[in-house]
Amino acid sequence: MKDLTDEQLMMLINNGDLQRMHDLFERYNIRIYNFCLKLTRNKVVSEDLTQETFYKVIKYRKSFNNKSFAAWIFTIARNLCNDHFKKAKLSPLDMYAIEASFDNKGHGDEEKKENMDHLKSVLNKLSNVDKELIVLSRFERLKYREIADIMKMSESAIKTRIHRALHQLRLHYFKSSENA
């Protein structure tokens, strides 16, 4: 049963076996939580948004289009994050500014932490779309096809944009470190 894809599980769920939703929760709750956390940088808010995401998945399961489940659930989470920022009257720009100021405490050694802080500050130099593309493709490891579905662009356009965004990121990352 563990071999079933997300989409096959959704088919079983929509055929009446609601309990299979547990499998999808197991597969996605930590990913969605971390995705929200990267956008909001607030653990309580992220947990609420993750919970809200799964409510919607349960409630609107019949409207799932049978394409990629990952793209579908990340679209729901992304929309909820955007709603959250609208309500809190923060622009997406602020949302990334918050990300940079987030204290990445505890884990790992000093050098790793410094690298991560540096990475977050250079991420802020990119456009919002480029930042989101990097979060989805490199942090969340979604496929080009899935990101294309989420951002409503063609797969080839997404691939080119991600490559360009990474090129920008690399230039900023190493330029500023060499200057430092």
Add this chain to the structure above:
Amino acid sequence: MRNCKDIEYQIIEYIDGTLSTSDVEAVKQHLNACENCKKMEQQYRLLFETIDSETIEYPTAALSDAFEAALNQEALTPGYTNSKRPTKMLQPTFQTIYKVAAILALMLSSYWFGNYNSNKAYIPELTHLKNERQEIKRIAALSLFESESASKRIQAVKFSQELKDPDDAILKALIGEMLNDKMVNVRLASARALQRFSEYKIVKDAYIEALRTENNTSMQIELIEILAHIKEKRAIPQMKELLDDENTPIFIKDQLKTELQNLI
């Protein structure tokens, strides 16, 4: 020799290991010859390493509790399935209502009786009460099976699972639910409940019959799993038929192939 601009985008896929074999060779050749691109490759590796060093955060247990509650709530919402099976007509009768009321009264009085007598606590009395409680559960299950509400019928399945040795009437009721209930979740619960009695021939026969008549994919998967688990070789023809049916979804066919290999 490829130019450096083309190589940059290929390097990302080269590092990710998603490049085709012929392109991998071309990139390797270029990297060996071009200092600048070699440096760029190292930069990308360092950058990706930093990204991958991001620590994973975990939500609290409250999240899965809330999910569980939402799912249970949804399961109780009427008409949440879209099963296409012919519906079994059920008339709510006063008889059923009367039966449920009588059972509740019986349960209350036996609870009171049990409390009243607890200071005596003779072993024969206890056994008698335990038997009585089993009997109440049996009657409750049998009458709840006739209820119109799916959640009550599920409750009936649960009651029948709590019975130590269910009689023919309970087994037949469970089999009836598995074969005919209009709600797939009730059919699933019944199929799972019957697994405890899978050594009975009547239950084995019912599983084979269910596999023949069932159209719902969730139920089909469940039945194939159970039949394979109890090593019921008589199910092989039915499984083969399902495998040859062009309407059977591919993932069920895959499951059938694996289980058939184990059975034959």
